[in-house]
Amino acid sequence: MENLILEGSAKTPTVTFNANEGKLELKGRSIPENSVEFYKPLNDWIDSYGESPKTATSVDIKLEYFNTSSSKCILDLFKKLEGINGKGTDVSINWYFEEDDEDMEEAGEDYQAIISLPFKIIEVEEI
């Protein structure tokens, strides 16, 4: 299966979804006015990946900023991952936030409260 690689822009994150390694990463900022269009191919990719996944799937979210339009799409993406969890793969999520960025830490807690997947919130010096 093909990897999904998208370069980041002023309003969208860098996407590195690697099927062979079972590693999915979102990095940068996600602030498009309408996020649906951007996130659709990501969700579609997870659907295909779910048909023959790696035994472990690790998801790294390293966002500096995201808007409320993206927050809903990110939740939908996590729900997709919840859907494939236990069906040939164990999914875990790592949510990164920069030192002192309480807002991003709280955002991680919001998802942690809603999503039933192993969900680590990790503080780093710089994203």
Added chain:
Amino acid sequence: MELGNIYNIYKTMEQENILLSFKGVVTSDLLTSVLQIMETKMDYMEESPKTKKKVFNVLVECLQNLYHHIDVNDENAAEQRRIIEQKSALFLIAKEDDYFQIRTGNYVDKDAAIELTEKLEKINGMDKEELKLYYQEVLNNGALSDKGTAGLGMIDIARKSGNKLEYQLLDVNETTSFFCLNIKID
């Protein structure tokens, strides 16, 4: 317009410590530019990275609220001009010694204004923990509109700014009000 008014506008903006202002139709490209300008301006400020991030985040939500009000569907050109005028918005970003203020102004239908008031009153009546739960509830149960809006913008602005949403709705005519919003970030 009298030329002297340019000076008056300048003085008002100086007194209000305006960093950046805009009046007109808010487009996607405009938002990209404004956000870039604000990021560059803030790079040179001594505020903590935490405050700068808050300002940026709140600004994104405020400006995207204005952006999503633009829906011009009418075929008739004169009517379109009228609508564009109605959809035109104002925003001001001000910096005082120890806090930032983001102010916006835009027209809203009176029907929408009633709903908006209810929502803002509900948000302003909540403490930090209640806002967090309300956000999670809307995030988990709400659906995205066709425009990609999640109904989370104002809740997010209240959470991140940590202050009450100051607002006023002014009567314009029978069908329209003007919505003034002031967000303080300290």
